[in-house]
Amino acid sequence: MTEIALTGRRPGGARGGGTALWTLVRAHLTLSLRTPVVLLAVLALPFAVLLTLLLVVGFRFPTIEFGAMPGVRVIDRLLPEMAGTVTAAAGILVLTLQLSEARATGMLRRLRRSPMRDGSYLAAQAVVAVVLVTASTVLFAAVAFIVYGAPRSWHPLYLAGALLVVAYCSISAGLLLGGMRMPRTGARVAAPLCFAMLFLCSGAGVPREGWEGVAPWLYEITTVNPLAQLNDFVFAASQGRLSDTWPAVAGLLVTAAVANLVTRRVFDWEGTS
Amino acid sequence: MTSLLSVTDLSRSPSLEEVSFTVERGEVVCVVGPPGNGGTTLMECLVGAAEPDAGHVEMLGVTVGPGDRRPPGLAAALRGESVPGRMKVGEALRLFSRLYGTRGLPRRMVDLLDLEPLLSRRFARLTDGQRRRAMLGLALVGNPELVLLDDPAAGLREGSRGRIEQAIGELRAGYGGVCVVLSDLAQAERLADRVVLLRAGRVLAEGTPSRLIRLLGSTYVMGVPPHLRVDRLQGVRVLPCGAATYLYGSREALENAIQELSPMSGDRVWSIRPPTLRDAYLTLSAVPEPAALEGVTEPAALEASA
Numbered sequence: 001m002t003e004i005a006l007t008g009r010r011p012g013g014a015r016g017g018g019t020a021l022w023t024l025v026r027a028h029l030t031l032s033l034r035t036p037v038v039l040l041a042v043l044a045l046p047f048a049v050l051l052t053l054l055l056v057v058g059f060r061f062p063t064i065e066f067g068a069m070p071g072v073r074v075i076d077r078l079l080p081e082m083a084g085t086v087t088a089a090a091g092i093l094v095l096t097l098q099l100s101e102a103r104a105t106g107m108l109r110r111l112r113r114s115p116m117r118d119g120s121y122l123a124a125q126a127v128v129a130v131v132l133v134t135a136s137t138v139l140f141a142a143v144a145f146i147v148y149g150a151p152r153s154w155h156p157l158y159l160a161g162a163l164l165v166v167a168y169c170s171i172s173a174g175l176l177l178g179g180m181r182m183p184r185t186g187a188r189v190a191a192p193l194c195f196a197m198l199f200l201c202s203g204a205g206v207p208r209e210g211w212e213g214v215a216p217w218l219y220e221i222t223t224v225n226p227l228a229q230l231n232d233f234v235f236a237a238s239q240g241r242l243s244d245t246w247p248a249v250a251g252l253l254v255t256a257a258v259a260n261l262v263t264r265r266v267f268d269w270e271g272t273s
Numbered sequence: 274m275t276s277l278l279s280v281t282d283l284s285r286s287p288s289l290e291e292v293s294f295t296v297e298r299g300e301v302v303c304v305v306g307p308p309g310n311g312g313t314t315l316m317e318c319l320v321g322a323a324e325p326d327a328g329h330v331e332m333l334g335v336t337v338g339p340g341d342r343r344p345p346g347l348a349a350a351l352r353g354e355s356v357p358g359r360m361k362v363g364e365a366l367r368l369f370s371r372l373y374g375t376r377g378l379p380r381r382m383v384d385l386l387d388l389e390p391l392l393s394r395r396f397a398r399l400t401d402g403q404r405r406r407a408m409l410g411l412a413l414v415g416n417p418e419l420v421l422l423d424d425p426a427a428g429l430r431e432g433s434r435g436r437i438e439q440a441i442g443e444l445r446a447g448y449g450g451v452c453v454v455l456s457d458l459a460q461a462e463r464l465a466d467r468v469v470l471l472r473a474g475r476v477l478a479e480g481t482p483s484r485l486i487r488l489l490g491s492t493y494v495m496g497v498p499p500h501l502r503v504d505r506l507q508g509v510r511v512l513p514c515g516a517a518t519y520l521y522g523s524r525e526a527l528e529n530a531i532q533e534l535s536p537m538s539g540d541r542v543w544s545i546r547p548p549t550l551r552d553a554y555l556t557l558s559a560v561p562e563p564a565a566l567e568g569v570t571e572p573a574a575l576e577a578s579a
Contacts, residue, residue: 023371027364034359106354109322114372114415115345270321270340 020116024124025131028098032128037097041089042132043139046082050140053078072239076151079144080159080238083137084231087163090129091170092177098125099178103271112269122267126171133167155240162237165249166230172256172263179267226252275334277419277450280319283328288314289474292328296419296450301441303461304454305554306471312454313352314474316423319452320349333419345373348417350408350425358397362388362407365396366414373415385443386410386436402429409437413444420444422453426460438464458551468550472558485553494552495520495527495545501537506530512555521548521556 032038102108111121211219222228229248236243243249278296283289288311296302304312317323319330324339331337333344356365366378366388383389386406396404409425422441426434441464444451455461461468462482470477470485478485496517497503503511503518508526512519520530527545534543548556 019374020372023368027360027368030364031357031359101357105357106322106351107356109320110349110354110356110369110411111372113320113343113345113347113349114369115374116372118342269342 020120021124021127024116024121025127028124028128029131032094032098032132035094035098038094038132041093042086042136046085046089046136047140050078050082050143072153073148073151075144075148076153076238077235079137079140079151080162080234081231082140083133083159083163084166084234086136086140087129087133087166088170088227088230090133091167091172091174093174094132095125095129095171095174096178099175103181103268106271108269109271118267118269122175125175126167129171129174130164130167133163137163151238153239155238158237158240159234162234165253166234169230169252169256172259175267176259176263179263181268181271276331277333278319278421278452279329279331280315281329283315283318283325283330285314285318285323285325287474289318289325292469292471292474292476294469294476294479296452298418298450299445299448300466301445301451301453301464302467302469303465304452304469304471305458305461305465305550306456306477308456310471311474312456312471313423315471316349316351316421316454319421320347320351322351322353345415346418347421348412348415348419349421349423350405350412351421351423352427354408355404356396356408356411359395361393361395362399362410363392365407365411366392369411369414375415379410379414382410382413382440385440387432402433405429406433406436409440413440416447416449417444418449420449420451422451424454424456427456434460458554459549462550470554470557472554477554477557482550485557486548486550489521489548489553489556491523492521492548492552492556493524493527493545494548495530495543497534497543498538501534503530503534506533510556514555519552519555521552 099108102111108121112118211222226248229245230252232245233243233249236245276295276297280295281293282291283293284291290311292311292315294302294304304315306312314323318325318328319332321337321339321341321343329336333346335344337343363378366383370377370379378392383392386409388407388410391399391403391407394403396407399407405425409422412420412422420441425441426437429437438460441451441453445466453461453464455464465482467480468482468485469479478488496519499513499516499518501518503509503520506520506526507529509520509522509530512521520527522530524545527543531543531545535541
């Protein structure tokens with residue numbers, strides 16, 4: 001029988017369930033809010049772009065209707081696009097960097113020696129990403145609605161559902177990328193690259209149609225970028241309809257599910273050399 | 274009785290070769306050797322940070338291989354391990370306390386390691402000594418049964434070193450098992466119930482410190498400055514080691530040596546002392562390679578007094 005000398009411990013500890021999950025969510029949310037790259041990717045950069053677009057595009061063409069969609073203003077497209085950007089960034093960029101850092105410092109190994117279940121840690125990462133995305137999206141919506149008023153056509157529940165789909169796909173990608181034994185420097189290069197691809201080539205940061213006249217080659221890239229399919233899906237959902245890209249999105253969901261299975265096998269907790 | 278830790282023929286090229294030892298309940302086992310002799314690699318293999326080429330490791334009754342999850346009763350503080358620098362010490366302690374099912378901070382451990390002033394500080398802003406105390410505190414949260422430590426007090430001031438030694442002592446008193454890699458043989462002699470002497474990745478000898486010292490028989494030791502010519506001394510064994518040359522032999526042979534060295538050394542007074550664990554290590558390792566011994570801390574008593 002082991003005596004308790006320095007600390008007290010309840011037998012079994014907080015293996016899984018609510019206690020461990022909540023504890024991990026709180027700790028990682030606090031850490032995320034102190035991480036410059038997280039604030040930059042999830043809040044500062046998209047918000048700065050939104051503000052720029054609001055000021056430049058929004059004020060110049062506040063009432064222009066978007067393409068073939070009567071009643072949809074340019075500004076109405078920005079919110080779902082920004083929300084999609086933030087969601088994908090939180091999953092791919094933030095998760096990859098956070099996990100590679102946690103592995104490099106030995107935090108993952110240390111956590112795994114605790115009674116915590118592996119799934120609790122991964123779930124906590126996902127919850128933190130969703131919390132960050134929600135906070136960021138609400139902030140965007142508040143600014144956009146205060147300046148221009150609510151869109152004429154607006155389906156927040158559909159938008160939330162679509163964002164959850166994007167979140168699932170991007171978090172799955174982030175867990176896979178971050179779960180692989182990638183050096184921290186590698187993650188520092190790969191994650192921003194993914195972000196740039198996402199931001200420029202998916203239509204999330206900059207509307208795809210905008211590239212058609214300016215840089216046709218970039219527009220061609222956007223058409224094959226899977227993130228562009230997700231982006232169209234989010235935008236259509238915000239308008240209360242199912243995007244034409246739903247088969248591609250379904251394919252991405254299946255891919256994400258496969259990525260989850262692969263992650264389960266390849267996730268490197270130990271950073272073993 | 275099942276050992277808390279059983280290591281059998283653990284090898285990892287080029288650092289470790291067929292290392293075997295055990296750690297029992299209520300025991301502090303020090304794996305001792307100068308830096309570069311495989312201690313850190315051994316710890317990394319045990320916690321899963323490095324993959325051994327061969328061997329068998331059983332901890333807390335569970336056989337563990339590379340990539341296997343270590344049992345929750347194991348704790349470790351390795352030199353390279355940390356937590357994200359943006360995390361505060363108090364936050365990290367609370368996080369792990371909760372994961373182990375404890376509410377609030379483990380006060381006894383916080384007091385013992387003097388962590389109270391560090392609780393609101395981020396890891397990135399700690400000094401090396403503070404960080405190591407904090408990491409030891411993190412390792413001890415959850416009251417582990419088996420603790421693996423990699424030179425936890427190396428380079429620390431006397432106060433921090435004493436606190437860490439006290440914490441290790443309390444773990445032993447609490448019937449836990451502790452395996453510590455150390456480069457300071459004097460510290461190992463103070464702390465260890467059993468010592469595993471490691472030399473170039475191989476186990477040189479294993480036993481209690483007193484038993485290992487007794488291997489030297491009735492030998493006495495004297496340290497002299499390295500510039501003195503000692504090659505003509507009769508009945509003494511000479512081991513040059515960094516800042517001093519050590520002479521081993523019977524008391525009579527060393528007293529004769531003092532007579533012979535006196536003309537060269539002026540009014541110096543030499544002290545002859547009984548051997549320590551460090552002397553046992555130097556003698557057993559037999560090959561006096563100053564470069565390999567640079568990391569061995571000099572016990573104060575070894576110095577020749579003026």
